[in-house]
Amino acid sequence: MTEPGPHQTDETIARLRQGKQAALADLFGQHRDRLRRMVDIRLDRRVGGRVDPSDVLQETFLEASRQLDGYLAELPMPPFLWLRFLTGQRLMATHRHHLGTQKRDAKLDVRLSGTRLPQVQSESLSCQLTCRLTTPSQAVARLELQAGLQAMLDGL
Numbered sequence: 001m002t003e004p005g006p007h008q009t010d011e012t013i014a015r016l017r018q019g020k021q022a023a024l025a026d027l028f029g030q031h032r033d034r035l036r037r038m039v040d041i042r043l044d045r046r047v048g049g050r051v052d053p054s055d056v057l058q059e060t061f062l063e064a065s066r067q068l069d070g071y072l073a074e075l076p077m078p079p080f081l082w083l084r085f086l087t088g089q090r091l092m093a094t095h096r097h098h099l100g101t102q103k104r105d106a107k108l109d110v111r112l113s114g115t116r117l118p119q120v121q122s123e124s125l126s127c128q129l130t131c132r133l134t135t136p137s138q139a140v141a142r143l144e145l146q147a148g149l150q151a152m153l154d155g156l
Contacts, residue, residue, distance in 0.1 A: 009078050016079065017072055024068055028061050031080055035060070035087050042091055047098045060090045 015023040028035075039053040064071075064086050071082055 012079050027079055044095055050098055051094055056090050060087045
């Protein structure tokens with residue numbers, strides 16, 4: 001599908017001004033397949049099991065319907081680009097909603113002590129913080145400091 005020329009864009013905007021919601025539904029219908037491909041490509045696979053791309057498009061249409069008067073007042077971009085922009089915003093909001101809550105879910109917290117990999121990482125971090133000490137007495141102090149740092153890191 002080729003991009004609409006300036007004349008087609010003017011006609012589309014005129015139809016939006018006259019028919020508003022019906023014209024918006026027609027415009028959205030014309031570009032639905034392109035917007036669907038965009039959602040299919042950009043929707044995170046972890047979210048794909050929870051959210052159907054059609055739901056993202058439906059939410060985008062509702063948002064476009066709410067913002068139509070503001071869009072027509074300013075006309076910041078051609079109609080298709082506006083719909084694509086709103087679709088991108090809806091995708092970001094969907095990702096934030098579904099993936100952002102996973103980061104704060106207490107059931108997903110992992111205890112650092114008792115697992116091999118985090119202990120290695122905390123040992124490595126404590127060594128990096130203290131490895132500039134070189135004399136024998138400083139080496140002992142470094143080991144004590146390293147053990148204390150590791151205990152603190154394991155306690156986090």
